[in-house]
Amino acid sequence: MTSLRNETSTEIRFPAGFRWGAATAAYQIEGAAAEGGRGPSIWDTFCRTPGKVLNGENGDIAVDHYHRFADDIALMADLGLTAYRFSISWPRVQPAGAGRANEEGLDFYRRLVDALLAAGIEPWPTLYHWDLPQPLEDAGGWPERETAHRFADYADLVHAALGDRVRNWTTVNEPWCAAFLGYASGEHAPGRIDPAGSLRAAHHLLLGHGLAVEAMRARTPDNGFGAAVNLYAVSPATGDPADVDAARRIDGLQNRLFLDPLLLGRYPEDVLADTGPYGFAPSDADLAVIGRPIDHLGINYYSRHTVAGTPGEAAQTASSPFSTQSPWVGSDHVRFVPAGRPVTGMGWEIDASGLHEILTRLRREYPSVPLYITENGAGYDEVLDESGTVRDAARIAYLDGHLRACHEAITEGVPLRGYFTWSLLDNFEWAWGYSKRFGLVHVDYATQRRVPKDSARWYAGVIGRGGLPGRGQRAGHGEGTGQP
Numbered sequence: 001m002t003s004l005r006n007e008t009s010t011e012i013r014f015p016a017g018f019r020w021g022a023a024t025a026a027y028q029i030e031g032a033a034a035e036g037g038r039g040p041s042i043w044d045t046f047c048r049t050p051g052k053v054l055n056g057e058n059g060d061i062a063v064d065h066y067h068r069f070a071d072d073i074a075l076m077a078d079l080g081l082t083a084y085r086f087s088i089s090w091p092r093v094q095p096a097g098a099g100r101a102n103e104e105g106l107d108f109y110r111r112l113v114d115a116l117l118a119a120g121i122e123p124w125p126t127l128y129h130w131d132l133p134q135p136l137e138d139a140g141g142w143p144e145r146e147t148a149h150r151f152a153d154y155a156d157l158v159h160a161a162l163g164d165r166v167r168n169w170t171t172v173n174e175p176w177c178a179a180f181l182g183y184a185s186g187e188h189a190p191g192r193i194d195p196a197g198s199l200r201a202a203h204h205l206l207l208g209h210g211l212a213v214e215a216m217r218a219r220t221p222d223n224g225f226g227a228a229v230n231l232y233a234v235s236p237a238t239g240d241p242a243d244v245d246a247a248r249r250i251d252g253l254q255n256r257l258f259l260d261p262l263l264l265g266r267y268p269e270d271v272l273a274d275t276g277p278y279g280f281a282p283s284d285a286d287l288a289v290i291g292r293p294i295d296h297l298g299i300n301y302y303s304r305h306t307v308a309g310t311p312g313e314a315a316q317t318a319s320s321p322f323s324t325q326s327p328w329v330g331s332d333h334v335r336f337v338p339a340g341r342p343v344t345g346m347g348w349e350i351d352a353s354g355l356h357e358i359l360t361r362l363r364r365e366y367p368s369v370p371l372y373i374t375e376n377g378a379g380y381d382e383v384l385d386e387s388g389t390v391r392d393a394a395r396i397a398y399l400d401g402h403l404r405a406c407h408e409a410i411t412e413g414v415p416l417r418g419y420f421t422w423s424l425l426d427n428f429e430w431a432w433g434y435s436k437r438f439g440l441v442h443v444d445y446a447t448q449r450r451v452p453k454d455s456a457r458w459y460a461g462v463i464g465r466g467g468l469p470g471r472g473q474r475a476g477h478g479e480g481t482g483q484p
């Protein structure tokens, strides 16, 4: 038994100082696409390409956070958040992706950060959440090495402006998505189908991370720097060797391709072999930059992959309805199979035990680094009910189960220091447009009216208590995550 668990009340208490947050991203919430000197990003272009985003929607207005940030911070304060993860729009700061900073863009983030600090909420910015300035894509995008250097320059400009008041920085968000959905399957911006280029993109996103940390750390060695990766638990559908091999491959591309260079300074040999035909040959010098110690690792966790596959079978498996191409470069024979668990409105299987599995695996297989859950949440197609609110019991159950998984990992010695739920507000869900809602707070997109859902009140209670009530039995939405 550990000191984190109060046996008499069976309360699930998180350690003192645990950060309780919520997360958003610039393109998904800010709007004001043509204001403040902002230039176009690949998502502006992608949204305007017919057939790429459901209903042809875009982030031009989104939830108008650019103008409503003060109200949104008041909502955060009502929830009792102690930290807020947001992203900085590169094309607001550098409209052309290079050169001097657009001060009007930086000013928005100065105001945002100052208002957060005034509300007692720690700002936790991410420098790249997928909105590459379009001119950099026109010059070749992430498959080009130059983009990593441009990213480090941009990070340095932002850090020069905010480094005195922001303590913790995240460089890139989910490089897997940016590289493989952006450049292999084409279901995200910039929508290219170029498997060899997508591997280079993954490498340059990591290199950009390393170079950016180097530049920022030189200015404020005491700030904390890290990256946020999207990790999945991965299981073979059966014990058949072909399925076991499929699981190794998907774990390799999804998890180890990012964790190994960041935390061990090398790429996994088996993934290099699987992707051999695409000529992916990163240099040791780059790996030295990528593998420099970081201060924290952000984990975005949503679900588990269950996979099957016989190499040589016809390629298929797009990972969403938005592309027929596979994002799994070199392993596109792998099939993703339902394992029968309940799913969210995204169709993603709910499996909190997978989060526990990932957290304990990190402790076992990688050097110790403070961990944060930088995203975790559930999306549904929700409407306000007659009482004018959203009774989102399913989201509450999802968050509850995953927080219990986090707590269990902490009691086992995993250095998990904070949790940011995705998302504070309903917002623009990429290729799904506005059809999927992940917010604790409902947004009426016609009026921009914000209404906290039941989950917002529930999360405020969790934060206020510093944990969860004990429960005699599991909620039945994720195995192995309840009390031991």
Ligand code: FCB
Binding pocket: 025, 028, 173, 174, 177, 230, 300, 375, 422, 429, 430, 438
């Ligand atoms: C993650 C993204 C985030 C959000 C959630 C649902 O992959 O980082 O922007 O869309 O999924």
